[in-house]
Amino acid sequence: MSSSSEGVFANWHPHFTPPSLSRRLAGHISGRFSGTVVDPACGAGNLLAAAALQTTAADRPGEVHLAGTDISTRAVRECRGVLSRLLPHGNFHVLKRDFLRGTEYESPLSPAVVIMNPPFRGYGGLSQDDRLRIRSGLQMRGRFNLGHAFVVRAVRVYAPERLIALLPSNWVYSRSGWFRDELQELKGEWDWEDIGDGAFRDVDVHLGILVWKRSRRRSKSQQQVINGRKPTFAGLEVRQGVATGADDVFCNIAQRSNSMGTWRTAVKGRDVGRTSTRQVWVPPAEYGREELAAFLKTIPRSMLNRLRRRSCVRSRRRAVLDYHEAIPDWFCEEPKLLLPEIVTGKLRVELDAEGAKMPLHSVIAVRVPSIAMGRLLLRYFQSSRVQKRLLRAAPRLNGGAVRLQVGAVRDILNRWMMVQSK
Numbered sequence: 001m002s003s004s005s006e007g008v009f010a011n012w013h014p015h016f017t018p019p020s021l022s023r024r025l026a027g028h029i030s031g032r033f034s035g036t037v038v039d040p041a042c043g044a045g046n047l048l049a050a051a052a053l054q055t056t057a058a059d060r061p062g063e064v065h066l067a068g069t070d071i072s073t074r075a076v077r078e079c080r081g082v083l084s085r086l087l088p089h090g091n092f093h094v095l096k097r098d099f100l101r102g103t104e105y106e107s108p109l110s111p112a113v114v115i116m117n118p119p120f121r122g123y124g125g126l127s128q129d130d131r132l133r134i135r136s137g138l139q140m141r142g143r144f145n146l147g148h149a150f151v152v153r154a155v156r157v158y159a160p161e162r163l164i165a166l167l168p169s170n171w172v173y174s175r176s177g178w179f180r181d182e183l184q185e186l187k188g189e190w191d192w193e194d195i196g197d198g199a200f201r202d203v204d205v206h207l208g209i210l211v212w213k214r215s216r217r218r219s220k221s222q223q224q225v226i227n228g229r230k231p232t233f234a235g236l237e238v239r240q241g242v243a244t245g246a247d248d249v250f251c252n253i254a255q256r257s258n259s260m261g262t263w264r265t266a267v268k269g270r271d272v273g274r275t276s277t278r279q280v281w282v283p284p285a286e287y288g289r290e291e292l293a294a295f296l297k298t299i300p301r302s303m304l305n306r307l308r309r310r311s312c313v314r315s316r317r318r319a320v321l322d323y324h325e326a327i328p329d330w331f332c333e334e335p336k337l338l339l340p341e342i343v344t345g346k347l348r349v350e351l352d353a354e355g356a357k358m359p360l361h362s363v364i365a366v367r368v369p370s371i372a373m374g375r376l377l378l379r380y381f382q383s384s385r386v387q388k389r390l391l392r393a394a395p396r397l398n399g400g401a402v403r404l405q406v407g408a409v410r411d412i413l414n415r416w417m418m419v420q421s422k
Helices: 019-026 046-054 073-086 128-138 146-158 178-185 220-226 247-254 289-296 301-308 371-382 384-392 406-421
Strands: 035-039 064-070 092-096 112-116 162-168 188-196 207-214 237-240 262-267 279-282 336-340 350-352 357-359 363-367
Touching: 019 046, 019 162, 035 046, 046 064, 046 073, 046 112, 064 073, 073 092, 112 146, 128 146, 146 162, 146 178, 146 207, 188 406, 237 406, 247 262, 247 279, 247 301, 336 357, 336 371, 350 371, 357 363, 363 406, 371 384, 371 406, 384 406
Parallel strands: 035 064, 035 112, 064 092, 112 162, 262 357
Antiparallel strands: 162 207, 188 207, 237 363, 262 279, 336 350, 336 363
């Protein structure tokens, strides 16, 4: 780029996206992207700066435009200053506006990509007037986070080809999953990349990156499969392994003698396709107060403190022994395929025919309705053609590794089902 990237990231507000995380979000934008990159909650411009660097916007003034809005006068002023240094040709504009209230938004070049770190104000922190205004304006249901409202409005206002948003992860792990329903109604496909805790100064919240993409137009044969006029392969499902919030602690508990819960073979990404003797302790669905008190006496204070510090215990009122998220029923006793999330070299795939292994969060699990279908899919995923397609679509990491995406695995699976249904 023609301007130096040093000193472009602001840190005077604790909620501003840190530089490394800004680059991580911007990494979901293709370096060859042409169009408008929009941040509807731009703050001092950290995400737009990262997007400008990612797309080499300074050298492509007729191809890439940066646009932002924010309600803070100071933030807008600083964002303009940062972008003016990065983009000497002036291919940007930043406006002082409340994105949830305004009606006029510019997107000079098409298509649009939205990137944002919206405010994380929970339903309880919104005034009654704000709740009613947002619910009626966006037709949102139930309790919602302000960040969810930004996602819904951004998709409807800009009709982007892609949206990348930093969001609190509680909605992903919620049993109700209503925001997932909202995303489905936006007629797109989405994937989730877990970040964890401690990303912001003085803010302790479990985070992740939502990547939403507009769906391609379905072919006639795809519509037939979806409408049920051809086999739908009921029972196939793809999801990330279960998040405990403290894998090492639950594995350590499994090494101790106690009378509660069960023990299962744990599978982390590096264990897939290899012999693993790692055990993880799985808490029981129900237990009495006296039983809990006796059990807690067997756990060292350091381990117990680690469990209590998890965000799901402190902010989501999970019991101290619960996992960060509920364990899907099919993770236990049902056949499934296991794939590592981080891949270096060839992708390893394992068929857990007996359903004996517990996939942890660094594993992608594929539920199969039968062992026979599992074997078919195992050969399919092991083929060089499918592996190349999966790894080509995966974001690159340091050291030559790639991060396998749940959405990409789901797309490959859908392609396989289409072929099988013909």
